[in-house]
Amino acid sequence: MNEKKLPVVAYFCMEYGLHSDFKLYAGGLGILAGDYIKGAKDIDAPLIPIGLKWKQGYTDQKIGGDGKPYDAYHNYVYDFLEDTGVKVTVNIRKIDVVCKVWKTDHFGNNPLYLLDTDVPENKDAWITGQLYGWFDEERIAQEMVLGIGGVKALRALGIAVDVYHFNEGHAALAATELIREKMSGGHTFEEAWRATREEVVFTTHTPIKEGNEAHPLDRLEYMCGFNGLTRDQMERIGGEPFNMTVAGLRLARISNGVAELHAATANKMWKTVAGRSEIIPITNAIHTPTWVDERITKAYQAGGDLWAVHQELKGELIDFIAERSGIPLNPDNLLIGFSRRAAPYKRSDLIFSKPKLIEPYLESGRIQIAFSGKAHPLDDVGKQIISNLVGMMKKYPKSVVFLENYDMTIGAKLTRSSDIWLNNPRRPLEASGTSGMKAAMNGVLNCSILDGWWPEACIDGENGWKIGDTFETGDLEFQNQHDSDALYDTLLNKVVPTFYENRSKWVQMMKKSIETTITTFATKRMLEEYYNKMYIK
Numbered sequence: 047m048n049e050k051k052l053p054v055v056a057y058f059c060m061e062y063g064l065h066s067d068f069k070l071y072a073g074g075l076g077i078l079a080g081d082y083i084k085g086a087k088d089i090d091a092p093l094i095p096i097g098l099k100w101k102q103g104y105t106d107q108k109i110g111g112d113g114k115p116y117d118a119y120h121n122y123v124y125d126f127l128e129d130t131g132v133k134v135t136v137n138i139r140k141i142d143v144v145c146k147v148w149k150t151d152h153f154g155n156n157p158l159y160l161l162d163t164d165v166p167e168n169k170d171a172w173i174t175g176q177l178y179g180w181f182d183e184e185r186i187a188q189e190m191v192l193g194i195g196g197v198k199a200l201r202a203l204g205i206a207v208d209v210y211h212f213n214e215g216h217a218a219l220a221a222t223e224l225i226r227e228k229m230s231g232g233h234t235f236e237e238a239w240r241a242t243r244e245e246v247v248f249t250t251h252t253p254i255k256e257g258n259e260a261h262p263l264d265r266l267e268y269m270c271g272f273n274g275l276t277r278d279q280m281e282r283i284g285g286e287p288f289n290m291t292v293a294g295l296r297l298a299r300i301s302n303g304v305a306e307l308h309a310a311t312a313n314k315m316w317k318t319v320a321g322r323s324e325i326i327p328i329t330n331a332i333h334t335p336t337w338v339d340e341r342i343t344k345a346y347q348a349g350g351d352l353w354a355v356h357q358e359l360k361g362e363l364i365d366f367i368a369e370r371s372g373i374p375l376n377p378d379n380l381l382i383g384f385s386r387r388a389a390p391y392k393r394s395d396l397i398f399s400k401p402k403l404i405e406p407y408l409e410s411g412r413i414q415i416a417f418s419g420k421a422h423p424l425d426d427v428g429k430q431i432i433s434n435l436v437g438m439m440k441k442y443p444k445s446v447v448f449l450e451n452y453d454m455t456i457g458a459k460l461t462r463s464s465d466i467w468l469n470n471p472r473r474p475l476e477a478s479g480t481s482g483m484k485a486a487m488n489g490v491l492n493c494s495i496l497d498g499w500w501p502e503a504c505i506d507g508e509n510g511w512k513i514g515d516t517f518e519t520g521d522l523e524f525q526n527q528h529d530s531d532a533l534y535d536t537l538l539n540k541v542v543p544t545f546y547e548n549r550s551k552w553v554q555m556m557k558k559s560i561e562t563t564i565t566t567f568a569t570k571r572m573l574e575e576y577y578n579k580m581y582i583k
């Protein structure tokens with residue numbers, strides 16, 4: 047990387063996970079973005095993050111007396127935000143909505159600019175109310191503030207930008223502003239689009255079709271989301287309905303997926319989109335100071351007693367679980383960590399699919415599992431998954447725990463201190479999965495389907511375990527059957543015996559897990575790849 051002439055990058059993202067109590071994040075996308083802008087600060091990269099200041103953040107989701115998840119929202123006030131004095135307006139539903147611009151570098155991150163519609167001038171103060179709280183019109187309004195408002199904020203702040211990075215499709219409408227600016231300078235739409243494409247790069251994150259948002263053009267027009275472009279021009283960019291991912295792919299000079307397998311999947315998935323950019327792989331990474339316990343790193347570097355440190359961390363997790371749930375787990379027995387958004391393809395309950403096989407282990411406590419995760423507030427299927435896990439906790443009270451209200455605190459605890467990190471999504475639907483990286487670097491052994499980042503790191507039986515092979519079928523029932531057999535085989539025939547009967551091999555594997563991931567999956571490698579492959583022409 048040529049340090050002297052790095053391009054200035056404006057980085058747009060709907061969410062940022064910088065700290066557990068700074069509620070601007072929902073899940074993996076936000077965690078990645080938060081880690082990204084801390085990593086940018088660490089290497090002095092000229093990267094300017096833009097986001098929204100969510101008043102209530104994402105749902106606080108707790109389990110009711112009936113074992114079901116319930117959502118609650120609270121207003122949060124952050125006294126560390128600096129007022130930039132800048133306000134911009136975005137015309138939404140024919141009303142000029144005022145967006146106040148805040149700034150913060152409070153968490154060791156590159157200064158993050160946050161747009162906020164919660165100001166007295168606005169009737170529409172609620173646009174930046176709840177992260178992923180609404181769909182349709184409200185979501186479009188949020189995306190207009192992020193994209194169009196974000197570009198306007200950069201202008202008002204006087205920041206010159208070389209590259210606009212849309213991290214996920216939410217920010218795609220920023221391009222309407224970039225194109226509009228050029229057209230108002232006298233260029234044709236064609237010229238403006240071509241020039242805009244030269245300065246935009248795009249990251250896609252989801253291999254799930256429904257996860258890629260699309261808005262009917264009529265609705266977008268009603269919201270004033272065309273931003274001066276014509277219907278025909280908008281349709282050429284994003285189609286009808288206007289798909290935010292398709293738009294991103296067509297607006298960017300280059301795009302990327304977040305792991306090698308994911309880029310291959312995404313290229314297949316969007317194969318028929320004419321005029322789109324190539325999707326190259328840049329595998330996600332984590333900000334190690336945020337997620338890796340110093341005690342483990344020190345012991346690893348000094349060749350110290352990894353097991354002793356791990357037992358200390360595991361003890362802290364067990365105390366934390368007891369405090370939160372009242373359940374006293376056994377520090378000498380195997381503890382599996384599993385925390386994830388409750389989505390069907392993640393198959394949180396695969397481990398329960400053959401009760402006869404698993405039950406003896408759960409009843410004796412030889413296998414203990416700590417779950418956590420939230421369902422999207424409007425996702426009834428996800429909520430049912432959570433209710434089922436809570437049901438398992440009641441059925442196996444000695445060995446199954448569900449921790450409510452998953453956040454960065456729980457995420458960090460589980461990935462630092464479990465023995466095993468279990469991941470069994472339906473391949474190839476897990477784009478990357480950074481939790482597994484957090485675990486690996488803490489010496490918590492991955493036991494995972496070969497999906498997301500894991501095929502790039504897994505040395506089976508040396509730094510963790512693979513579950514099964516790369517088998518894929520559209521027959522969901524058959525796939526689940528196949529993968530559950532593989533899961534039991536790995537867990538019961540490999541993981542359990544190693545844990546209880548071969549401690550020295552286990553510790554050797556912990557070492558190997560750290561060694562093979564600690565630099566490859568750290569933000570520095572990822573940021574350098576973004577600069578070398580995406581930002582620098």
Ligand SMILES: *Cc1c(COP(=O)(O)O)cnc(C)c1O
Pocket residue numbers: 072073074077385386387452453454455457458478479480481482484
């Ligand atoms: C690390 C982390 C994630 C990312 O999880 P994956 O399931 O691995 O993508 C999501 N949420 C929280 C709170 C995290 O700490």
